[in-house]
Amino acid sequence: MAQKSVNTVENIIAWEELKNRYPKQLCLDDDTVYSLPTGLIKAIKKHLPGLWSKEDLKFEYDLNEIAGMGLYLKQPFHYPLLQEYFPPLSEAAIKFQEEQERVNQKIQEATIEDMKSYGCSDLMIERYFKEQERYKLQALERQRGYAGWLVTSPEFQLRKSEFICEWRDQIELRGNFPDIPTMDMINDSTPVPTNQRPFYAEYTRFYYDWSLETLTTPYLPLPMHSNPVGYSQYRQDVFAGSGVTLFVPWYLLADQDLKLYDIAKHHLLYGHKKHLNGWLDKNSKERKKWGYERFATMLKMFTFLECGLKARYKGRLNQKVKKIDEAFTEFLEGKALDSTVLDRKLESTKKIRLELKRRLNRCTKAVDIDSPLPETE
Numbered sequence: 001m002a003q004k005s006v007n008t009v010e011n012i013i014a015w016e017e018l019k020n021r022y023p024k025q026l027c028l029d030d031d032t033v034y035s036l037p038t039g040l041i042k043a044i045k046k047h048l049p050g051l052w053s054k055e056d057l058k059f060e061y062d063l064n065e066i067a068g069m070g071l072y073l074k075q076p077f078h079y080p081l082l083q084e085y086f087p088p089l090s091e092a093a094i095k096f097q098e099e100q101e102r103v104n105q106k107i108q109e110a111t112i113e114d115m116k117s118y119g120c121s122d123l124m125i126e127r128y129f130k131e132q133e134r135y136k137l138q139a140l141e142r143q144r145g146y147a148g149w150l151v152t153s154p155e156f157q158l159r160k161s162e163f164i165c166e167w168r169d170q171i172e173l174r175g176n177f178p179d180i181p182t183m184d185m186i187n188d189s190t191p192v193p194t195n196q197r198p199f200y201a202e203y204t205r206f207y208y209d210w211s212l213e214t215l216t217t218p219y220l221p222l223p224m225h226s227n228p229v230g231y232s233q234y235r236q237d238v239f240a241g242s243g244v245t246l247f248v249p250w251y252l253l254a255d256q257d258l259k260l261y262d263i264a265k266h267h268l269l270y271g272h273k274k275h276l277n278g279w280l281d282k283n284s285k286e287r288k289k290w291g292y293e294r295f296a297t298m299l300k301m302f303t304f305l306e307c308g309l310k311a312r313y314k315g316r317l318n319q320k321v322k323k324i325d326e327a328f329t330e331f332l333e334g335k336a337l338d339s340t341v342l343d344r345k346l347e348s349t350k351k352i353r354l355e356l357k358r359r360l361n362r363c364t365k366a367v368d369i370d371s372p373l374p375e376t377e
Contacts, residue, residue: 011175014067015074022059027312032217034070034308035063037085039334043327044309046336051316070308072217073175079216080225081144082303139226145292146211148299149279150221152359154366156210156275161367163206164218170199179214180207180224180242209275211242219307290355298356301328306360325349 019028027033036044041060044051052060067076069086088094108129115125150156164171171177178200192200207213213224224242244264252258268280278286305328310317317324329349330337337345 011076012074014076015071017066018059018063018071021062022055025059028071030311032070032072032219032307033063033067034217034303034311035067035086036060036304036308037331038064039085040304040327040331043331044324047323047327047330048320051313051320056313070217073172075175077176077216077220079220079222079303081140081147081222082300136227141296142292143223143225144296144299146223146279146295147221148292148295148297148302150210150223151219151302152295152298152356152363153278154359154362155278156221157363158366159206159209159275160215160218160221163202167199167202170196177215178203180204180212208242220303294352294355297332297352298359300332301353301356302360304328306356321353322346325353 015028018025022028038061041057041064045057063070064086068088069077069079069082071077088097111128112125115128120128210221211224213222216222226243244267246260246263248258273280278284282288305324309324325346326342329342329345332349333345
């Protein structure tokens with residue numbers, strides 16, 4: 001399957017518009033620019049009123065509106081795990097979302113029709129879809145947490161940096177990172193060109209090792225998403241290398257004593273996923289204290305504060321840690337908080353920030369390249 005370059009003139013329109021409006025914004029010359037959610041912009045303006053000039057504030061809002069989540073190699077990027085903070089604004093994005101909703105609606109209607117043909121009542125059908133959403137939400141929450149663990153894992157950061165350093169020219173030629181093949185590409189018989197086969201082999205091996213769908217930017221890994229109540233969108237050779245594939249005939253469910261984790265643990269006896277022990281071992285001291293919810297918060301802190309806010313305004317943030325914590329706490333809550341509630345919730349934000357700082361320090365020591373990982377105070 002050929003990996004084509006997607007870096008075209010049409011894709012850099014957003015960057016050109018921002019550059020024309022803000023020619024003095026040096027961050028637009030960087031490979032990656034991360035937008036701030038509007039909710040966080042408002043919270044920062046409230047708690048750090050003197051941080052931005054009028055021009056800075058206008059730039060932050062325009063970056064969000066024009067580029068969405070941000071720019072990588074002058075092109076807008078989309079990161080599904082944080083899309084709740086960036087509603088689609090462009091006509092193309094809105095149409096895509098509407099099309100997705102239409103497809104999902106058709107699938108749901110077909111499922112309802114099937115269930116009714118088997119004699120299911122409206123109550124049973126309603127329960128089925130409620131449980132389906134619950135399973136999907138549980139999977140999404142853990143996907144976010146795993147992404148947060150990855151961006152703070154020294155071993156992952158080192159391996160990822162080695163991959164990018166070796167293949168930087170190929171990635172820049174494409175204009176983005178490749179992603180793994182999906183089921184809708186299974187009939188694509190276009191061979192991988194001979195000169196691209198080493199790159200194809202290397203990125204698929206790297207993605208499979210860490211269960212990744214792609215790297216959205218050099219610092220935002222996108223884990224493969226699971227569908228616990230439906231079909232996988234990935235080809236068999238993909239999910240066979242990135243997870244556990246099970247076929248469970250219905251008769252095996254009779255005694256209800258088969259446990260998914262026990263089966264997966266058996267597969268891990270091969271020892272080929274030891275690099276994931278920090279995430280998979282729930283009995284470790286680290287995982288007992290830092291669960292997927294806290295790692296999901298670290299992902300947001302890393303993306304919005306480290307890669308976004310501090311990358312652009314680090315020199316202005318000295319002695320403002322508490323104010324940043326206050327702004328970020330209100331941003332996460334999605335509303336203004338009275339002083340009593342804010343003080344109580346600040347403690348959790350502070351603990352997560354300090355753990356993020358500790359983990360990023362370890363990453364910085366492990367990775368011998370320039371990176372947006374913070375020079376912690």
